[in-house]
Amino acid sequence: MTTPRSAGSRTADAAARRCAVCGQESRQPLHRPGPPEQAPDLDLRPGEPMRGTMARWLQQCPQCGYAAPDITRAHPAAAAVVAAAPFRALLAEGGHPPLARRFLAWACVLEETGALHAAAEATLQAAWVADDLAQPELARVWRLDAVALWRGGPALDLEQMVRVVDALRRAEAFDDADSAAAELAGTRPPESVAQVVALERRLIAAGDTGRHTVASALPPPSRRPHAAMRGHKPGPGLWETLKRLFRR
Numbered sequence: 001m002t003t004p005r006s007a008g009s010r011t012a013d014a015a016a017r018r019c020a021v022c023g024q025e026s027r028q029p030l031h032r033p034g035p036p037e038q039a040p041d042l043d044l045r046p047g048e049p050m051r052g053t054m055a056r057w058l059q060q061c062p063q064c065g066y067a068a069p070d071i072t073r074a075h076p077a078a079a080a081v082v083a084a085a086p087f088r089a090l091l092a093e094g095g096h097p098p099l100a101r102r103f104l105a106w107a108c109v110l111e112e113t114g115a116l117h118a119a120a121e122a123t124l125q126a127a128w129v130a131d132d133l134a135q136p137e138l139a140r141v142w143r144l145d146a147v148a149l150w151r152g153g154p155a156l157d158l159e160q161m162v163r164v165v166d167a168l169r170r171a172e173a174f175d176d177a178d179s180a181a182a183e184l185a186g187t188r189p190p191e192s193v194a195q196v197v198a199l200e201r202r203l204i205a206a207g208d209t210g211r212h213t214v215a216s217a218l219p220p221p222s223r224r225p226h227a228a229m230r231g232h233k234p235g236p237g238l239w240e241t242l243k244r245l246f247r248r
């Protein structure tokens with residue numbers, strides 16, 4: 001039985017999927033998130049309602065362990081990665097939360113197939129899982145792993161630079177975080193990004209490793225003529241404005 005992807009129905013929340021690595025068919029969650037309504041964290045982790053749907057972001061084959069947003073597709077080299085010792089060891093790491101292992105499995109495939117920045121993002125997502133499960137040491141290690149992956153890839157864009165600063169701060173790597181923030185400030189970024197960087201530098205100076213949202217970095221919308229003119233609500237408006245700047 002197949003479920004058309006374009007069914008448009010919110011009732012179907014799982015469907016049969018054939019793994020592109022091993023051919024096993026399994027029921028997999030379908031991910032149809034609504035747009036985030038709350039502002040994202042400083043590392044751009046989306047606000048609710050999308051924030052709470054991480055268990056549905058990736059599919060994972062129960063047979064071979066391959067994990068991806070869509071396991072019916074795979075890089076030509078994915079099968080070799082999935083069969084290799086590092087991937088098998090990662091899946092067998094009983095001390096790590098299963099959902100985090102799923103993100104790390106996807107990160108492993110991405111890294112081994114050369115997509116270092118995407119691997120960094122998936123590794124940061126594993127850290128978010130650890131945050132939610134109150135496992136700060138795992139979150140710290142995976143944030144530092146994510147930063148290493150970002151830095152191992154091509155030149156970073158503005159959004160990635162912001163994420164590196166926040167990941168380093170939250171991993172208590174304050175000196176490195178402040179250097180990265182200073183470098184970002186030196187690129188003379190747009191005002192909204194500059195405000196995020198300024199908040200990061202205040203948090204770094206205060207030794208604050210906590211979660212903060214981009215909304216706390218920006219002044220109220222009434223004092224921000226661009227957002228006010230567009231008639232945005234405060235929460236998503238701030239984020240949409242910031243996002244436009246990042247995408248430019």
Ligand SMILES: [Zn+2]
Binds near residue numbers: 019020021022062
């Ligand atoms: Zn499989």
